[in-house]
Structure formats: structure tokens, C-alpha cells
Amino acid sequence: MRLGNLERSIMEALWAHPEGVLAQDLAAELPSAPAVTTVLTVLVRLSRKGLVTRERSGRAHLYRASGGKDVFVAEAMRAVLDDAGDVEAAVSRFVGSVSPEVASALREALNSRDKGTRT
Structure with missing residues (x-):
């Protein structure tokens, strides 16, 4: 949004x-x-x-x-990816453009998700 x-x-x-x-x-x-x-x-x-x-x-x-800024940003990112068409290409380009800190946060969030926990 x-x-x-x-x-x-x-x-x-x-x-x-x-x-x-x-x-x-x-x-x-x-x-x-x-x-x-x-x-x-x-x-x-x-x-x-x-x-x-x-x-x-x-x-x-x-x-x-109604929610925190993190909730808004996450929803905005999800909505953009929903409209991306080629999601794999969009995610790949995004990941290639982020700082090491953001890459680390993404990795940690994905690992937590794979383990069935939320950050």
C-alpha cells in the first residue's frame, strides 16, 4: 500500500x-x-x-x-511481491541490493520460519 x-x-x-x-x-x-x-x-x-x-x-x-511500522512495511513488501510477476527475479534482485545487515536479518527470519518460530 x-x-x-x-x-x-x-x-x-x-x-x-x-x-x-x-x-x-x-x-x-x-x-x-x-x-x-x-x-x-x-x-x-x-x-x-x-x-x-x-x-x-x-x-x-x-x-x-493500528499496527507498528514493522507491520506496515512487511505488508507493503508482501503486496509489492504479489504484483511483481516474476517473484524469483524480484527477490533475487532485492537480495543482491541490500546491506549485509539486511541480508543477515533476512537469513535469520528465514531460518526462524523454517524452524517454525517467529522473530
Whole structure:
């Protein structure tokens, strides 16, 4: 799932505040200082995509990311691979382009998966 620039900025801010944040505070924190109504519109869109939840907090709502950034990134990677066509070629090219640290993390995750455990 691809996010626009404002959607990405909002998600980054929500991931930085796992306790939740009010739309007004979120708008003030964003670099481009968008209007609160703009932030609310994007939050509704992100909620429809299943990325954001909200709960009543007085007269306003407290917004939270539905999952961690790692969950989002993993889902985005899976979706891209689903659309790759030649998955083997895409994975091979990806693995050939990553840092040794990422290659090690991939190896460890695959080994854990083969052993039936999750990291």
C-alpha cells in the first residue's frame, strides 16, 4: 500500500506516539503545518485503509496507528511481491541490493520460519 506524503508524515507521527494523539496536536507537529481539517480528512482516509483507529477522548478523538511500522512495511513488501510477476527475479534482485545487515536479518527470519518460530 502506497502512502502520499501527508499520509506518510501522519503515520510517522502516529508511530512515534503509540499512546495516541489528538488531530489538533498532530497537525501542529507536522512539518508542513496543515490545517486540522486537512489532517482529519487524511485520518479518515487512513482509517478506511485500516491503518488508523480512533477513540473518543472528551469532545475530540484520540488517533493511533493500528499496527507498528514493522507491520506496515512487511505488508507493503508482501503486496509489492504479489504484483511483481516474476517473484524469483524480484527477490533475487532485492537480495543482491541490500546491506549485509539486511541480508543477515533476512537469513535469520528465514531460518526462524523454517524452524517454525517467529522473530
